[in-house]
Amino acid sequence: MIHPRCGSYLSRILITSVHFYSTFTTSPPTIPLISLLRQCKTLINAKLAHQQIFVHGFTEMFSYAVGAYIECGASAEAVSLLQRIIPSHSTVFWWNALIRRSVRLGLLDDTLGFYCQMQSLGWLPDHYTFPFVLKACGEIPSFRHGASVHAVVCAKGFESNVFICNSIVAMYGRCGALDDARQMFDEVLERRIEDIVSWNSILAAYVQGGKSRTALRIAFQMGNHYSLKLRPDAITLVNILPACASIFAIQHGKQVHGFSVRSGLVDDVFVGNALVSMYAKCSKMNEANKVFERIKKKDVVSWNAMVTGYSQIGSFDSALSLFKMMQEEDIKLDVITWSAVIAGYAQKGHGFEALDVFRQMQLYGLEPNVVTLVSLLSGCASVGALLYGKQTHAYVIKNILNLNWSDKGDDMLVLNGLIDMYAKCKSYRVARNIFDSIAGKDKDVVTWTVMIGGYAQHGEANDALQLFAQIFEQKTSLKPNAFTLSCALMACARLGELRLGRQLHAYALRNENESEVLYVANCLIDMYSKSGDIDAARAVFNNMKLRNVVSWTSLMTGYGMHGRGEEALHVFDQMRQLGFVVDGITFLVVLYACSHSGLVDQGMNYFHDMVKCFGITPGAxxxxxxxxxxxxxxxxxxxxxxxxxxxxxxxxxxxxxxxxxxxxxxxxxxxxxxxxxxxxxxxxxxxxxxxxxxxxxxxxxxxxxxxxxxxxxxxxxxxRPGCSWIQGKKSTTTFFVGDRSHPESEQIYNLLSDLIKRIKDMGYVPQTSFALHDVDDEEKGDLLFEHSEKLAVAYGILTTAPGQPIRIHKNLRICGDCHSALTYISMIIDHEIILRDSSSHNCTIVALSFSQLSLALPTRVIAPRSPSPLRVLKDVMLLNHLMRLGDMKVGVSSQTGLERAALPPWYSHDSFSWIISKEFLTNAEMIANQLKSKGYEVELKGWQLHLSFDTLSFGTNNPQSDETG
The missing domain is CATH 1.25.40 (Serine Threonine Protein Phosphatase 5, Tetratricopeptide repeat)
Known part of the structure; x- marks a missing residue:
């Protein structure tokens, strides 16, 4: 009799078959019933089969009913039925099927649940169980669960199974535990197991972990183990090529390309797509196009790789023309295609164009995915389109974040994009609120990096460094990556935090970030330059294994800041000789260096060459x-x-x-x-x-x-009130104009008073024009005396060990009188004084060092052979005391390019000549005779006397007093 609820043909056949075999035979209906059970595609049919098996006592068929439930997706019913079956080696197959299906569907937590449940019910995992469970641990990712499964593998004696070992390597790699992955891989090699999957697993682990150079070293090591059993396959090449692309190792990529041609793997569509992507990411679109044209069966991934490549290099016309070609060839534009163009526009700062493409995508009828929305947020951030960013935020809340909170990966991508957008649009409070709303254990390194970078890039350097310090306070294994270090170094550069910058440099060296990551080294050059240590910046540059245009321009900028324009121009010439393409930014740095070093004629020539020889249109x-x-x-x-x-x-x-x-x-x-x-x-x-x-x-x-x-x-x-600060051993001390709040104020002012008296004896005269108050000259001198940079220098002398440089930072421009006074002070103290101007438009480094000093006349002044710096310095001081009579104009030497930087007391604003005051000199004849008596060779011409300060290193802003007392 047919059950009234079962009207389908399969249901009727199933019941009839069971009834027939139970009536006319004595043995269970094995083959036909098993075949019918395998055809059950709905839960109602599976339950009906289970019911008939139970009613007629076919207990041997229970395990096949489990298979029917699994096929129908009824995991709970399958587990319930398994609980009634006696554990055996043969029936573990059904647990493996249940685990395998949950992994395939992405139900990773269910996978671990089934794994634990089968053991609690008495089943023992076998060599088919572990690879799927380990895969689930890697995709979650959960290092704790993965390590636990690894321990069970060892306890059960499966550590020699190559498939399980490969799964362990892959699991550790996905969990970011590269050391554990490498240890497992080395154990496989020690057993002399030649399996290409093992090599592919460790290569993938290092590539996914951002260790591309290590991955390439392993790939070359693989060549030493080459044999017929260990022949690189398509998966090997697909793993190696992204590593080449990530570090722009185009030559290694070409070698892999050559191997793929010789081995015939180039015809594999996956290898072809990887080659296109590698060339595209290295901006070699001609080579990418050749590979693309060679692919016989292009898929949408092939087209997307080309679209992405053209978008990344800014060839948007080519990218959009590929759109049309895809439509003409009936290739369906997927969300990845649209996202690639949106991301390309966003990365190049064309945010409004990215928004236009997004609108076209919506008209095309496609819904954006997480990558699309993150790229769109990046586009909004690039142009400061806060309103569009807020609209995207609203869409995300409605359609992404509230759909499936269990998918933390997608949620974190979107939240990181939102933090980045709000920070770059200077809505720091909103960005920080989103950051703080994420639980500490859920924050990944990208979350920290985008928040730190948002602070650092927009002037909130103190907040950036405070947040960076909090990373190490977290009770997690989270570590800063190369991008995080770059953001922290950017903040150090803004503040001139040399001490912290050096600590970050040491951290980068320990973690192989300085030598391996190009942008970390570039940030180090920038940090050292802006913190007053141009020699350290040069050392970083010299140690770089790979340099790009940013590396060269960063070093040139550093030399320009320090007034070493000739060296900046020498670097520029080297850059051109090595074939680097110069652009408008490069010439901007060159002109900046000329401006800060007094190289007027050279600057004019470079400006004209930029237009005539290089075809670069000058910008504002x-x-x-x-x-x-x-x-x-x-x-x-x-x-x-x-x-x-x-x-x-x-x-x-x-x-x-x-x-x-x-x-x-x-x-x-x-x-x-x-x-x-x-x-x-x-x-x-x-x-x-x-x-x-x-x-x-x-x-x-x-x-x-x-x-x-x-x-x-x-x-x-x-x-803004003028202030200067100086770094001590344990803290940073800040001084304002006339500041007497410091506990050591009395000692500071006493020392400063003594210094001023001593330099006045040497010829220093306060430049009262920089005291911008309607008071008499004596009061103006007192006001100049209390400028913050002078107070900071006095404090630095009190607290800095002899011979060590005194580094001072100022938030405003440094006035000419302070230049002059500190120039004299540097003559009489055993310190190099380094001043940094932190104005809003540029950075100034003023390094005052009188380790050498020479005098020069219009024709020639030659010092005695090998004079000690101290002797020459004493000669100058003696000559100053001999200068008693009327004013004399002294021409400016143009040989060093540093003649205007020191701004001594004899500086004239209207003629760019140096004027020696009444207290300062008698006449050129007396000075020449005095020099000759000291052993100098002097040729005197007319009445002009040239002084050149050969070892001063200056790069100043236009001298003006922003401190009005």
Whole structure:
């Protein structure tokens, strides 16, 4: 009789078959019933079969009913039935089937549950069980569970099974435990097991763990073990090629390509796709296109690799033309294709174009995946499109984060993208709220990196370093990666934190990050340069195994900051000789170096060559550098003519450069014109107002000074207070103008008073024009005495060991009087004084070191053979005391390019000559005779005397006092 609930043909056949065999035979219906059970595709049929088997007592068929339940996806019913079966070696097959199916469906937690449950019910895992369980542990990933399974493998005697060993290697690799993976792999080699899967597993582990160079070393080691049994296969090449791409090892990639041709593996579509992707990521699109055309059966992955490659190098026209070709050839555009173009636009900073492509994708009828949304958030961040970023955030909350909280991987990708977007749009509070909302154990290294990077890139360097320190306080195995280190080094560079930067450098060396990761080395060069240690920056550069354009430009920038323009230009020449392509940014660095080193003619030549020889159109920044270069040299009319000749409207940075030059040379008319242009552009800030106020103050137009300060007050613009800070052994000490809050203030002021007296005896005269107050000259001298950088130097002398450099950082521009005073102070102390200007537009390094000093006349002054630096220094001090009579103009030596940096007391704003005061010299004849009596060879011509400070290393901003006392 047919059951009333079963109307299907299979159900009727099943019941009829069971009824027939139970009525007319004495043995169970094995073959036909097993065949019918295997055809059960629905839960109701499986349950019906189970019911009939139970009713008729076919207990031997229970295990096949388990298979029917598994096939129908009814795991709970399968486990329930297994609990009634006596454990045996043959029935463990069904547990393996249950575990295998859960892994295939991605139910990884269920996999571990079944593994534990089968053991608790008495079944013993076999060599088929462990590979699937280990795979689940790796994909979760769960090192703890994986190590536990490994222990069971050893206890049960399966450690010699090559398939299980390979699974253990892969599991440890996915869990990031590369040392354990390598140990397991080495044990396989010690047993002389030649299995290509073992090599593929360890290669994949290192590539996925970001250790591409180690992966390539293992690949070459594999060549030493080459045999017929150990022949690289397609999977081997698919693992090696991404390693080549990640470190831009194009030559190694070409070698792999050659092997694939010789071995015939190049015809494999997976190998072809990997080759296309490798060449594309190395920006070798011609080679990528050749491989792409050779692939006989192109799939969507092949096309996506080409689209991604063109997008990454900015060839968006080529990428979009591939879109059309895919449509013409009826290749379905998938979400990866669209995401590749969106990601390409985002990486190149074309955020609005990325948004347009996203809209087209929606019109095409595709729903974005996690990668698409993360790329879209990156595009919003690149252009500061906070509104679109918020809209994407809302979409994510509605469609991604609330759909499946169990998928932590996707959730973390999106949350990291949101933190990055909000941080780059300067919504730090929102970014930090999202960061803090993630549980500590769920934060991955990317989460920490994007938050630290957001702080560091936008001026919140202190917050970045505080957050970086918290990584090591976490009770997890989380470690900073190369990107995290780069962000922390960026923050150190902004603050000039040399001590912490050195600690990070040591950490990078211990973890092989400095030599292996290009961008870490580049950040080290930048950090050392901005922290005043250009020699260390050069040492990092010399030790780099691989250099790119950023490496060269970073070193050139460092030399420019330190006023060593000739060395910067030498690096530029080396860069060109080695075949590196120079661009607008490279020339901007060259012009910057010329500007900060007084190389006016060279700067003009490079500016013209940039246009005529290299075909690079100057941007606003190039013009601003040229205005600064001409302005420093006092050639204000030429600077103004250059601005008028610009093919674009001058931007704020150009007018600021002109205003700064006007301040130096007391050109009120030109300064007022530049200030008016800044106001028209709406770009006025505390810096531009301060420059104009100082310009008026220097001309003693106190009513205009009051007017500017009143205007600042009414427009809500507040001037930042000037401060200087110095790093001690345990902490950083900050000083403000006239600061007496330090516990050692009395000693600081007493020492500073003594220093000022001593340098006045040497010829120092306070430059009262930098005291911008309507008071008499004596009071102005007192105000200059209390500038923060002088206080910091005095404190540094008290607390720094003899012979060690004193490193000072200032948040505003350093005034000319402080330059002059510290120049003299460096003569009489056993320290090198390094000052860093941390203004908003650039960084200045001023290194004062009088280890050598020479005098030069227009024709020639030659010191005695091998004079000691101390002897020459004493000669200079003696000559200073002999200079008693009237003023004398002294021409500026142009040989070193450093003549304007020191700004001694005899500096003249309007002529760029050095003027020796009444207290300073008698006449050139007396000086020449005195030099001759000391053993110098002197040729005197006319009445000019040239002084050159050969070993001064300066790179200053336009000298102006931002500290108004």
């Amino acid at each position: 920044e190039h013009y601003a550098c040229m205005v600064d270069l001409l302005g420093r040299a006092g050639r204000l009319n030429e600077a103004m003519e250059l601005i008028k000749s610009m093919s674009m409207e001058p931007t704020a940075v150009v007018w600021v450069a002109l205003l700064s030059a006007s301040r130096i040379h007391a050109n009120i008319e030109l300064g007022e014109y530049a200030a008016s242009k800044l106001i028209e552009l709406g770009a006025e800030n505390d810096g531009s107002y301060t420059l104009l106020s100082n310009l008026y103050a220097n001309a003693r137009r106190w009513k205009d000074v009051a007017r500017i300060r009143s205007l600042m007050k009414h427009t809500g613009i507040r001037k």
